[in-house]
Amino acid sequence: xxxxxxxxxxxxSAPLRNWLSLAGxxxxxxxxxxxxxxxxIDTVARETNPYVGxxxxxxxxxxxxxxxxxxxxxxxxxxxxxxxxxxxAGARRTLAxxxxxxxxxxxxxxxxxxxxxxLLLTAFGSYQTYHFTESVTFCGETCHSVMQPEFTTYHxxxxxxxxxxxxxxxxxxxxxxxxxxxGAYQVYATTFNxxxxxxxxxxxxxxxxxxxxxxxxxxxxxxxxxxxxxxxYLADKKNTPFTVRLSLRVGGGQPGDGFFGGIHWHMNVANKxxxxxxxxxxxxIPWIRMTSATNGEVRVFRTKDxxxxxxxxxxxxxxxxxxxxxxxxxxxxPNQAVETDMALGKxxxxxxxxxxTAVEALTKEYPDNDRAIEGIAxxxxxxxxxxxxxxxxxxxxxxxxxxxxxPKMKADWRTYxxxxxxxxxxxxxxxxxxxxxxxxxxxAVRSSDCTACHTLLAQGRGEELSRVAPQGVEFKHPGxxxxxxxxxxxxxxxxVQK
Ligand code: HEC
Ligand code: HEC
Ligand code: HEC
Ligand code: HEC
Ligand code: HEC
Ligand code: HEC
Numbered sequence: 001x002x003x004x005x006x007x008x009x010x011x012x013s014a015p016l017r018n019w020l021s022l023a024g025x026x027x028x029x030x031x032x033x034x035x036x037x038x039x040x041i042d043t044v045a046r047e048t049n050p051y052v053g054x055x056x057x058x059x060x061x062x063x064x065x066x067x068x069x070x071x072x073x074x075x076x077x078x079x080x081x082x083x084x085x086x087x088x089a090g091a092r093r094t095l096a097x098x099x100x101x102x103x104x105x106x107x108x109x110x111x112x113x114x115x116x117x118x119l120l121l122t123a124f125g126s127y128q129t130y131h132f133t134e135s136v137t138f139c140g141e142t143c144h145s146v147m148q149p150e151f152t153t154y155h156x157x158x159x160x161x162x163x164x165x166x167x168x169x170x171x172x173x174x175x176x177x178x179x180x181x182x183g184a185y186q187v188y189a190t191t192f193n194x195x196x197x198x199x200x201x202x203x204x205x206x207x208x209x210x211x212x213x214x215x216x217x218x219x220x221x222x223x224x225x226x227x228x229x230x231x232x233y234l235a236d237k238k239n240t241p242f243t244v245r246l247s248l249r250v251g252g253g254q255p256g257d258g259f260f261g262g263i264h265w266h267m268n269v270a271n272k273x274x275x276x277x278x279x280x281x282x283x284x285i286p287w288i289r290m291t292s293a294t295n296g297e298v299r300v301f302r303t304k305d306x307x308x309x310x311x312x313x314x315x316x317x318x319x320x321x322x323x324x325x326x327x328x329x330x331x332x333x334p335n336q337a338v339e340t341d342m343a344l345g346k347x348x349x350x351x352x353x354x355x356x357t358a359v360e361a362l363t364k365e366y367p368d369n370d371r372a373i374e375g376i377a378x379x380x381x382x383x384x385x386x387x388x389x390x391x392x393x394x395x396x397x398x399x400x401x402x403x404x405x406x407p408k409m410k411a412d413w414r415t416y417x418x419x420x421x422x423x424x425x426x427x428x429x430x431x432x433x434x435x436x437x438x439x440x441x442x443x444a445v446r447s448s449d450c451t452a453c454h455t456l457l458a459q460g461r462g463e464e465l466s467r468v469a470p471q472g473v474e475f476k477h478p479g480x481x482x483x484x485x486x487x488x489x490x491x492x493x494x495x496v497q498k
Pocket of ligand 5 (some may be wrong): 228420429432445451
């Protein structure tokens with residue numbers, strides 16, 4: 001019920017007319033515009049940018065909320081301030097623009113051009129941020145100085161032109177957010193020097209291969225045989241060359257569509273291989289389950305020491321990264337790196353024992369990079385004095401250290417096993433080692449079946465290497481007869497053997 005005798009309600013002063021609320025309003029406007037703009041570029045862009053999700057759905061809304069908070073804060077302060085004052089009648093001014101007034105016309109002109117410049121800058125800013133966040137510089141350099149090892153090795157791999165985000169994040173907002181939440185922790189860890197050295201792998205929240213690798217690589221592709229040469233030099237005085245030339249049966253394909261089988265059989269024919277690894281680096285695999293794509297038959301292989309069932313939640317379905325776990329960051333072993341430089345003539349093979357000496361110089365413990373560079377020079381100088389080719393050899397070995405050893409992050413080939421083969425790490429022999437059996441005693445491909453995965457076309461050096469045997473020859477191991485019960489990686493470790 002209203003009482004006519006009451007005095008008229010006091011005029012309220014405009015609660016939003018203050019600088020804080022004005023700044024808030026501008027922020028709200030800018031973020032709304034940026035949101036619309038980002039959605040638009042993401043729709044017309046040829047490639048989906050994995051980072052656009054976070055800009056659109058996190059950064060822009062964050063600014064929107066900030067703007068709304070500013071408006072509210074301005075309103076509250078204004079109200080508190082005006083609560084103590086007596087309202088003045090007629091204090092409320094109304095906005096009236098009269099275009100016949102030159103002052104108003106000027107004002108409107110300033111306002112329109114100001115707003116246009118503001119929106120343009122917002123568009124430019126969002127567009128630049130959008131591009132920057134997906135750049136390799138952002139991932140590898142800006143806040144990720146911690147990632148120098150990954151950044152360096154990445155530049156030598158076949159994926160040097162694939163952005164970090166394409167493998168580590170992929171597209172879609174939810175993975176973006178997940179990776180940024182862990183990224184936020186990483187920023188904290190970097191700032192306060194709390195990060196792990198080395199960075200632990202396997203990365204827990206890495207996106208499954210189907211959503212990263214398989215966006216570019218068609219898993220059913222039939223690769224057939226790949227001809228690869230592995231160049232070595234023995235650790236003797238003459239640095240005797242020894243090369244192995246293999247035809248790798250990569251295979252692939254899909255049944256009903258031509259040839260299939262070979263190494264890529266694991267993935268490509270939709271066979272499901274699952275396993276349980278008992279160590280964090282997935283190097284010890286005591287249990288494997290195979291589900292056939294053709295008849296649905298399930299077979300379980302176990303080692304003798306492991307007869308139980310894997311703990312709940314520990315079973316992993318095999319994908320590309322169980323073999324190709326170093327597609328972008330392969331830390332070369334000192335043997336590999338030195339042998340490559342010897343083959344290229346950067347390290348002279350006429351220096352006696354240079355293969356062995358160079359590897360020893362690389363693998364000595366050094367506290368930091370500078371000490372390593374000095375140490376390498378000292379060792380080689382002491383050994384070879386002023387022999388021909390010492391200076392370039394020193395430079396080459398020092399260069400190898402820069403590219404493959406990262407003492408600050410404790411990262412090198414020892415930290416990050418490469419699962420693709422079986423010589424320096426267990427790799428394929430984690431499962432194919434004659435020891436994993438089903439209850440009826442059958443074995444998956446045996447390690448001792450040297451022709452199951454490749455054919456040895458030639459081996460040795462010089463003349464011998466040009467006599468290629470398409471039917472394959474037996475491996476003549478330079479280290480003596482091979483014992484099928486001993487894995488290659490029990491002796492070979494990528495460096496000087498014990
Ligand atoms: C071709 C795909 C691919 C690209 C491109 C890529 N990575 Fe990786 N990255 C991987 C895989 C696979 C792993 C190993 C994951 C595992 O073992 O769990 C990895 C591991 C890492 C690790 C963990 C430590 C280590 O050395 O294994 C870091 C850090 C990393 N990557 C950062 C980067 C950065 C920074 C870039 C860009 C400069 C990048 N990656 C580009 C696929 C990629
Ligand atoms: C954005 C596209 C893209 C993505 C994503 C991608 N690759 Fe590649 N990959 C390439 C290109 C390009 C090459 C180089 C082809 C060449 O050199 O002929 C390549 C080459 C390769 C090779 C052969 C060369 C080598 O190093 O032996 C392997 C193996 C490979 N990729 C595995 C992977 C795996 C595993 C992943 C997922 C972690 C992946 N790729 C993700 C584009 C991609
Ligand atoms: C069982 C282990 C294994 C799995 C699983 C596997 N690969 Fe391979 N892949 C190999 C081996 C071994 C080679 C031979 C090259 C080598 O030794 O470096 C190879 C070669 C390749 C090449 C090079 C082909 C060429 O023409 O140069 C590509 C590309 C590739 N793999 C992609 C993939 C992708 C993508 C996946 C997942 C869908 C995958 N691989 C799964 C073992 C595997
Ligand atoms: C996680 C365990 C696991 C790993 C690691 C693994 N494999 Fe296998 N592989 C299997 C299983 C299981 C089978 C199926 C055995 C069967 O059918 O009897 C198989 C089958 C094969 C076959 C036979 C395919 C066919 O045509 O029948 C080849 C070849 C092969 N693997 C090569 C490799 C190579 C090369 C590597 C390393 C790059 C590797 N595997 C790593 C588990 C593994
Ligand atoms: C389960 C499949 C598989 C079996 C079984 C297998 N290999 Fe291999 N082997 C590979 C793969 C894959 C590579 C290539 C690794 C790479 O590209 O780095 C390889 C590489 C090699 C190399 C070259 C390595 C180097 O760096 O010089 C030699 C030598 C070799 N194998 C010998 C053998 C001998 C001998 C046997 C039998 C005792 C055998 N392999 C059994 C899969 C297999
Ligand atoms: C009992 C230990 C032992 C085992 C097991 C062993 N090797 Fe060797 N291997 C040696 C020794 C010792 C040499 C000679 C090293 C030298 O003079 O550089 C050698 C040399 C080699 C070389 C040439 C030089 C080099 O260092 O690359 C190759 C290739 C090789 N082995 C492959 C293999 C493969 C593949 C397997 C598994 C099938 C294997 N070895 C198992 C001890 C072993």
